[in-house]
Amino acid sequence: MTTNPSDPPLPPGALDDAAPPESLDAVPLSAPAREAHKARVHAALFQGKPLPPERLGRFIVLGALGHGGMGTVLEAFDPTLDRKIALKVLHPTVAKHHAQRLVREAKGLAKLSHPNVVQVYEVGEAEGRTFIAMELVTGRTLQEWQQLEPRPSWRQCVEVYLQAGLGLADPALCRIFVDEVTEAIKRLRKMGMRFQSKMLATMPASPQTKGTNNIVQIQKAVIEGTNTTVLEHANLTDLLVERGRCRGAVGIDDEGEPFVVHAGAVIMATGGVGQLFKYSFNPPGNTGDGYAMAMRAGAPLFNMEFMQQGLATTWPTQCMVMLYEMEEPYRLLNRHGKAFLADYLPAGMSVLEVSKLKAYHWPVSCRDGAIHLDRAIKGEVLAGRGTEHDAVFLDLAGTQRGFQPEVFDAYMKENGLDLSTDLLQVQLHHHTSNGGIRIDTDAQSPVVRGLFACGEAAGWQGADRLGGTMLGGSQVFGWRAGTKAAEVARDRPQAELHPDEFERLLGRRLARQHEADGRTRPGQLHAQLQQAMWDKLLVEKDAERLQQAQAVIDEQRAAIRDDLCIAEPFDHVLAMEQRNMLDVAQAITSAALMRTESRGSHYRADYPERDAANWLSNIFVSRDGEGHMVLRKEWINEAVGWEDQGRIRIMPWG
Template structure:
């Protein structure tokens, strides 16, 4: 059994110590609520466990909601648009968010995100964060430092090295949570409201740009508590150099004249292109399209890379080779080259091994404008913790800003809810039910370490739920999930406190993997970053609607919801507009 049981009572419990979670805790405390911030690691640290994706965030200044009022750089190409006011820039930003969301973005949440851009910028600058309007910057680090300083001026109770494992519900409301600390002690949090800011599902993939504690925990806990989730099939894949790095620095290396080669040294992209499409066209589009999307011909580069890898023709580290050594290759990105040069990589001298890597998920608990889920007392916020403001694709640079907007709103409303509603004593059976999964681990005396099973699951997801998907691939993933649950999990070895936490993470990863697999299988079309090899075309007639998922007695219940039924393809809106850092042609 866990070493001991501790109980903590609070008005608001915030789960997750990244930008959204820290901001939610800050605003909750400022609203007068007793607030606890639970962090799976060290608060305001970066790298392993701590500040989450925010701490390693790379964001374009202009797309971080913060536009230069004079030029709008880099969202707007002034040569294309001419003089334009800040109000016009913000309206265009909203229209482009809706356009790239392809009918899967919630217009109400997108409007909130844009309308609160300028006030958020002003607040952050008052805290001493310098927003650069003319180049890429690592905004995540100074943002987290500023938020940390603000938290220190409040009475927020920061609980470090605590993994929240389950939410507590009673009479249909969220009334707290349970978790374990790194010493193996169980903790019960009795709360008037809970705010989930735990990040997305990047940890399901072998290659991703997130710290290893971002595994979809919040998605799984919200599902188990009865909340509706949405858009779980959507997300972004960028390109990572190998060995893996912490942010998508290689995305700007796709240049006209480059060549993709497999591990045998053979160029392969031309063999995967349909008639009338050339490698030059693909690379020209990919130069300004850093992420994988089905929206244009840039998709063929990622699809070809994945096919070569799955065919067993990968390079030494499991990727493919991007050859930029030909003197005809022009205009390499100073950002990517500078970053790689610091690590002794010269892409002009030798081919660079690359691989598709998970950047962010667009799905999560469905929220309203205040971060409320459909479970009273349960909130979610952040660029990946909650679904709604982004859709099938997203504008680059909005994740950090989204975390501030909806972290602020969720924290304030959670404080209001908690202080306006009396906290009843929790029945013993509610607490016992919450602790059941933690205590069940004590009976495990097998030989398999949880971290090894997590690694196995990541391999399967990385093969079958990557940029290429199909019904057969989803079936393989679901079979793996069932086998791990039924056969492998009972043979786990819980030998030390961290094994307990990793086992709980594994359970959450299995739940989220099942959700993603089932929504991917249900969406029989290709849209945004979701590509079905067996349904390669976008089907607006049948699929101009989001897929929802919630827990019912018989398991996962999938449904549909039309968020933006009047959406129409307006590619003219993207002309001259930055799409995740590059200018659309």
């Protein structure tokens, strides 16, 4: 990048809202230094003092908008056309291999003509740097937006959720959520639910946390106060579907004995698939059963490649660690006591900058450079430089405590750690699935009528999601599912199960398990699958790793078919669960392999950039009549359109 004393002056006000110019390879300035630099630039431009603006070709650089794995996005001024633009520039270290990809991306974007797709002005090269000059889209932080008068409209609120989902959340379901979540939370409060701000979600009830997880008591009271039959030790295995309508389910108890449940409607509230991964916040029952049963019954899943992941301790207890509003000097160290974060950063990005970006969100996301902090933590462990608990050390002793509440300190002390002297052992965990069973506005499958889904089982979120929407969404769509399911069930007579259908769904499989005389118990397979999926799917993935994950899935299917050992009755249950996890693992890995871009929580090291021209689209996963997996691209938001308005500056946004 060069400067030229004969550069034409910028029009008055051109820098009023801009960051100060900074070199592509410079370490970001502190806030006071940036303001001082900005003042000097103003003086140079408007008072004739000798500090010309930096340039890239004919473009005058006004400041950096963001950094990614491949390049930097700059705010710039085009003096030829007298307008501000966004300038995407490749890092020198990757330009040799990825310049043509950037050109293809620009050509693809240039072919799109839609008011909600950013306009490409030109693609070119200046001073050895490949760039795309694009329309500059400006916005404000969510905190600023919430303080506007009059209050934001429902359309504006929905747009925030679409921004969080990077264009892939369901706009109709987002509208329902916006309209109904307030009443849903009021219902919870009336039932006795207590909410505490700045609370770590995974903390169990204790004297320090004052029994915050009273949801169990509320759930018990609701069951006792209604005509609800609870089947203890019952494990559903497949859904009964007749002529496209769900009529109930089959399953086995903990002793391996089969049973049938006839129903006018079925609501899947089975949670997610956290137990697919070695490190997860999910309870043991979250084995993806709802996803797998729905998919085998013909209901499509969508957005399964998007999973919320975040930092947590691995020892001596498992607890979220949030770095909101915290920047360095917290320290990340490997088992040898070496600070490693800088080793994973692209050219032009500093440790200070990546920690500032991470201070805006807990979840793993490639929407900004914070992804490199998460890559670094997991990368050290995969490289063999982690602790015996698959972690790196986090030193919070010298940190100004932003979001981390006092109750976190108390909880750690309860588990033998003093954060003023002790190091935390932290690693990336699976938190939630952003995708799930595709539902309509009644929370019903649009393909299998009478099948409903809510909570994490239902899919309506996008590539990232805002914090708190899982709880609110479970209540909004749970209410809708229950209301419509009751209506459907009243109008639908129960049907008897044909013996051939029972044999197809459960009888033959159970018979094979009774006859199994192999060496592999299903519990052994579970641990191996968890390790492989954590290694290959979380945080950072590429084609090679995803294919390795698929190879593990294939090997385990073969083991269940040819080498299964049923040593005790409960092994029947574990074998059925393993089948479900393998089905869901295949859906996730297949969708992740198909999406050859990086977007939100889905980061592909071999495709590190977002590709709006080819991948502003959802992926639907289903089974055909022969039981083969089918993947289909369709953008559910196409009629409305979507335009990326930049980083979501929400504290916290996820």
